[in-house]
Amino acid sequence: MERTQPNVEYLQEHGPATLEELPGSQITTHNKMEGVTTFDPHTGAFGRQSTQVYYLFEDHDPAAVVARWLKANESQLEDTPRRIIVRTAGSVSDEFGDAARELLPEEGEDSPFSHGEITETECPRCEDWSGPSNRLAKHLTECEG
Numbered sequence: 001m002e003r004t005q006p007n008v009e010y011l012q013e014h015g016p017a018t019l020e021e022l023p024g025s026q027i028t029t030h031n032k033m034e035g036v037t038t039f040d041p042h043t044g045a046f047g048r049q050s051t052q053v054y055y056l057f058e059d060h061d062p063a064a065v066v067a068r069w070l071k072a073n074e075s076q077l078e079d080t081p082r083r084i085i086v087r088t089a090g091s092v093s094d095e096f097g098d099a100a101r102e103l104l105p106e107e108g109e110d111s112p113f114s115h116g117e118i119t120e121t122e123c124p125r126c127e128d129w130s131g132p133s134n135r136l137a138k139h140l141t142e143c144e145g
C-alpha cells in the first residue's frame with residue numbers, strides 16, 4: 001500500500017477536480033478514508049449523468065465544489081433552467097443547492113453562464129492572476145500558487 005496519496009495531495013493543492021484531472025486513475029477506498037468525497041447529484045432531470053467532481057469533505061466549501069461541477073458540465077447545463085440546476089445540486093444537500101443558487105444568475109436569463117454577475121477578482125492563492133469572476137474556478141484548476 002502506498003503511503004502517499006496523490007489524489008488527496010492534488011485535491012489539497014488544486015481544489016475540487018474531475019477524475020480526469022486527478023493523478024490516480026480511480027478513487028481508492030483509501031482515498032475515501034482520507035476524506036475524498038464524490039459530488040454526484042442525480043441528474044435525471046436533464047437526461048444524462050453529469051461529470052462527477054471529487055473534493056475533500058473537510059477542506060472544500062460547497063461553493064467551490066459546485067463551481068467546479070458547473071464548469072465540468074458547462075456544455076450539458078447551459079441549456080438547463082437555473083431552478084433545475086439548483087434543485088439538482090440541492091438533492092445532494094441544502095448547502096449545495098444554496099451554493100448553486102448563489103453562483104447562478106436569477107431566473108429569466110437565457111443561459112446561466114452567459115450573463116452572471118461578473119466582477120473583477122483576484123486569485124486567493126497566487127499573486128499572478130486576476131480576471132472576471134466567472135473564470136476564477138477555471139483558473140483554480142490550473143493555479144500553481
Ligand SMILES: [Zn+2]
Nearest residue numbers: 123126143145
Ligand atoms: Zn492562482
